[in-house]
Amino acid sequence: MRQVRLIRHGESAANAGEASLDHATIPLTPKGVGQAYLMACSFRSAPDLIVASPFSRAASTAMATAAKFMAVPLETWPTQEFTYLEPGRCANMTVTQRREWVDAYWSRSDPAFRDGPGAESFLDFIYPGLSLCWIALQIILLKTSWYFRTGNLSMQWLG
Numbered sequence: 001m002r003q004v005r006l007i008r009h010g011e012s013a014a015n016a017g018e019a020s021l022d023h024a025t026i027p028l029t030p031k032g033v034g035q036a037y038l039m040a041c042s043f044r045s046a047p048d049l050i051v052a053s054p055f056s057r058a059a060s061t062a063m064a065t066a067a068k069f070m071a072v073p074l075e076t077w078p079t080q081e082f083t084y085l086e087p088g089r090c091a092n093m094t095v096t097q098r099r100e101w102v103d104a105y106w107s108r109s110d111p112a113f114r115d116g117p118g119a120e121s122f123l124d125f126i127y128p129g130l131s132l133c134w135i136a137l138q139i140i141l142l143k144t145s146w147y148f149r150t151g152n153l154s155m156q157w158l159g
Helices: 030-041 056-068 095-108 132-150
Strands: 050-052 074-076
Touching (some): 030 056, 050 056
C-alpha cells in the first residue's frame, strides 16, 4: 500500500515571532531544524520520493529527511503559498504586528477581496480549473494552519 506523508515545515523564524522579509525566504529556527531531524528519524523505511516547495523553510525541513536517505530523490515542486496580505506592507514585520490585518482579512468573509498589489484573493488562489480534491486539501491545510495559529477550528470565511 502506498503512503503519502504531508509534513509541515519545522518552526520558522516567523512562527517564533521574528520579523520576515517575504514568504519565500523565512528560515527555520534552531528548534525547527531539530523538529525536521526528529521527523526524518520517524521514518521506519526510506520513502520513494521527497518533495518540498521552493520556500526555504520547507526545503530545509525536507533536507533533514534527504540527509538520512541519501539515495532517495529530492524534488522541488512549484507550489505557492496563499498571499492574502499585500507583501509590500508586510515586509520586515512580525506575525503579531500583522495580526490586526490578518483578522480583518478573514473577518471580511469575501473570497474575491484582494488586499493590494501582489496579494491574491481566495478566488485567485483557488481558480476554477482546480479539482475538488485539491480544493479540499487546500482548505484542510488552511484550517490546520489557522488552528495552530489561533487554537480555534472555526474560520468565519468558511461559515
